[in-house]
Amino acid sequence: MPISPNFTSILEQEYEINFVQCYPNGVLKYTDLCNIFQITAGIHADLGGISFSDMQEHHQAWVMSKMRLEIINLPKWKEKVTVKTWIKSLENSRSTRCLELYRGNEKLVGCETYWVVMNTQTRRPENLALPHEHFIKYPENNASEKEVQKINLNVAFKKVLDHKVQLSDIDIVNHANNVKYLEWCLNAMDAKFVLRQKIKGFEMNFLKELNLNDDVVIQNHETIYTISKDDKICFALDLIT
Numbered sequence: 001m002p003i004s005p006n007f008t009s010i011l012e013q014e015y016e017i018n019f020v021q022c023y024p025n026g027v028l029k030y031t032d033l034c035n036i037f038q039i040t041a042g043i044h045a046d047l048g049g050i051s052f053s054d055m056q057e058h059h060q061a062w063v064m065s066k067m068r069l070e071i072i073n074l075p076k077w078k079e080k081v082t083v084k085t086w087i088k089s090l091e092n093s094r095s096t097r098c099l100e101l102y103r104g105n106e107k108l109v110g111c112e113t114y115w116v117v118m119n120t121q122t123r124r125p126e127n128l129a130l131p132h133e134h135f136i137k138y139p140e141n142n143a144s145e146k147e148v149q150k151i152n153l154n155v156a157f158k159k160v161l162d163h164k165v166q167l168s169d170i171d172i173v174n175h176a177n178n179v180k181y182l183e184w185c186l187n188a189m190d191a192k193f194v195l196r197q198k199i200k201g202f203e204m205n206f207l208k209e210l211n212l213n214d215d216v217v218i219q220n221h222e223t224i225y226t227i228s229k230d231d232k233i234c235f236a237l238d239l240i241t
Contacts, residue, residue, distance in 0.1 A: 004047040009136035010086045011044040017079050025195050026077045030186060030202070033074070034067070034179045037099045037111055040083040050130050052172060058129035059121045062095075063209070064178045066114035066148035070201040070240065073108045075101070081108070086138050093117040093125045098143035110144040120173065123209070151205050151236040157219035157226055160188045165214040175209040181235040185225040188218050201240030208234040 021032040045051045045062070055061055075081050081103050088096040094116055101109035117128045163184050171177035182204065186194055193199075210216060210229060219226045227235040 003049040003134060007047040007049075007134070009134075010084065010138075011040065011047065013040045013043055013083045013085075015081050015083065017075050017077055017081065019077055022077045023195055027074045027195075027197065028076065030069075030194075030199065031179050031183045033069070033071075033101070033109065034182060036081075036083060036101070037085075037113070038064075038179065040085050040099060041097055041113070044085050048132070048135055050128070050132055050135075054130055055117075055128075056120070059119050060117050060126070060129055061120050061173045062115045063118045063173065063175075064113060064206050065094075065116045066150075066206065067178070067204045068112050068144055068146065068148045068202070069204075070110045070144045070146075071108070071199070072110075073103075073106075074197065075103055075108060079103060086141060087135050088112070088141065089137055089139055090128070090132055090135065092127045095128075096148075098138070098141060100143045110142075112142070112144045112148050114148045118173075149203050149238075151203055151224060151238045153224075153226065153233060153236055155221045155224065157221045157224075160218045160220050160225075163216050163218060163227075165210050165212055165216065167212060169210075170212055175211055176214075178204075178206055181206065181210075181227055182237065184216075184218055184227060185237050188220070188225065198241055199239055203238040203240065205236040206234075207236065208232065210234055 085099045088098050097113045099111040116125050119126050169176045169180040217228045223239040225237040226233045
């Protein structure tokens with residue numbers, strides 16, 4: 001698709017929180033927060049001519065490698081919010097994108113994401129084949145206090161539960177969507193801990209893709225959760241509390 005006449009290097013997208021996006025306490029689910037960010041990033045890519053459809057002409061797609069969320073507050077059912085997003089850096093096969101969630105002028109969430117261009121045939125990283133010079137990059141503009149981090153996995157983990165990847169977990173890139181990894185880990189936690197909003201953020205590392213019918217193991221050590229297949233860690237989550 002050509003670059004939209006409505007394209008801007010900083011996008012602001014409005015949403016209204018609906019009931020299916022909320023926990024029983026009426027607060028936006030952590031997973032749906034991530035979904036809103038993911039959708040907004042996709043809209044910005046569409047407007048700028050580097051969408052999934054554009055990239056598929058070169059057998060490419062964006063896949064998330066790291067994500068850091070810092071939560072000040074969460075919106076509730078029926079509240080209107082605005083997501084602001086921009087590209088912090090984009091070079092060769094890698095890009096850092098920032099996102100912020102606002103209720104009016106009040107910032108609720110800051111997020112930094114790290115993406116990799118993957119060839120959907122070879123399943124290997126490669127340089128972005130599309131032009132992106134029209135995107136102004138904002139290397140000095142941070143959405144979160146800390147940048148995305150690598151999680152320390154040199155600890156002893158304890159098995160929490162098993163999971164088989166279902167069709168509902170698979171997205172258009174034909175692998176488990178990144179939000180699903182978080183969902184599986186949250187489902188393994190105490191519900192009261194999640195509902196009382198004890199979680200103030202997440203550090204997430206996406207290490208290996210998972211596919212339909214893969215058998216995985218969810219493990220835990222203090223604030224860190226991992227998802228493994230054949231004893232190899234595919235995803236790591238560190239809670240900010």
